Amino acid sequence: MPELKDRLRADLTTAMEGRDELRTATLRMVLAAVTAEEVSGKEARELSDEEVQTVLRREAKKRREAAEAFGGAGRADQAEREKAEEGVLATYLPAQLEDADLTALVADVITTTGAAGMKDMGKVMGAVQGRVAGRAEGGRVAAEVRRQLG
Numbered sequence: 001m002p003e004l005k006d007r008l009r010a011d012l013t014t015a016m017e018g019r020d021e022l023r024t025a026t027l028r029m030v031l032a033a034v035t036a037e038e039v040s041g042k043e044a045r046e047l048s049d050e051e052v053q054t055v056l057r058r059e060a061k062k063r064r065e066a067a068e069a070f071g072g073a074g075r076a077d078q079a080e081r082e083k084a085e086e087g088v089l090a091t092y093l094p095a096q097l098e099d100a101d102l103t104a105l106v107a108d109v110i111t112t113t114g115a116a117g118m119k120d121m122g123k124v125m126g127a128v129q130g131r132v133a134g135r136a137e138g139g140r141v142a143a144e145v146r147r148q149l150g
Contacts, residue, residue: 004049004092005034022081026088030059053093057134060089097136105131106144118149 008031015023034055038047047055067082097105109127113120124145132141 002047002049002052004052005031005047008034008052008092022084023088026085029085030056030089033059053134056089056092060086060093061137063089094133094135097132102132102136102140102144103148106141106148110145110148115149118146121145121149124149 008027012024012027012031015027034047034052037051037055038044063082063086067079067086070076070079070082106124106128109115109124109131113123113127115121115124121142125142128141128145129138
């Protein structure tokens with residue numbers, strides 16, 4: 001069984017015992033998403049740690065987008081709740097790359113691939129995404145690649 005999924009379950013138990021409502025609700029939600037992913041498709045399977053992290057990233061992105069939507073609609077209390085849930089999920093994800101590190105990584109890939117303009121963006125994006133491995137959001141990476149190629 002994947003270690004990350006075990007850790008999520010153990011932390012859920014701890015949160016329930018400590019009566020931490022936010023952490024309990026967030027971990028239940030993410031474990032439900034993991035289970036749904038496991039049973040989707042033609043046959044049930046066990047997710048690897050990398051696949052569980054993919055589910056965590058997707059759920060964190062949902063929380064971030066919901067917080068922005070609630071904030072824009074003037075519902076600050078709900079926006080804060082979504083941000084807090086995203087914070088709980090972030091503790092299970094690898095640290096995000098700093099802007100300077102991302103800039104250097106993109107510059108290195110552009111040099112390595114010999115990219116010469118926006119026509120090579122797909123080639124650069126593919127190479128960068130492989131090296132970033134979930135440590136930077138796709139939109140952030142794309143913006144940096146566009147900036148350097150443009």
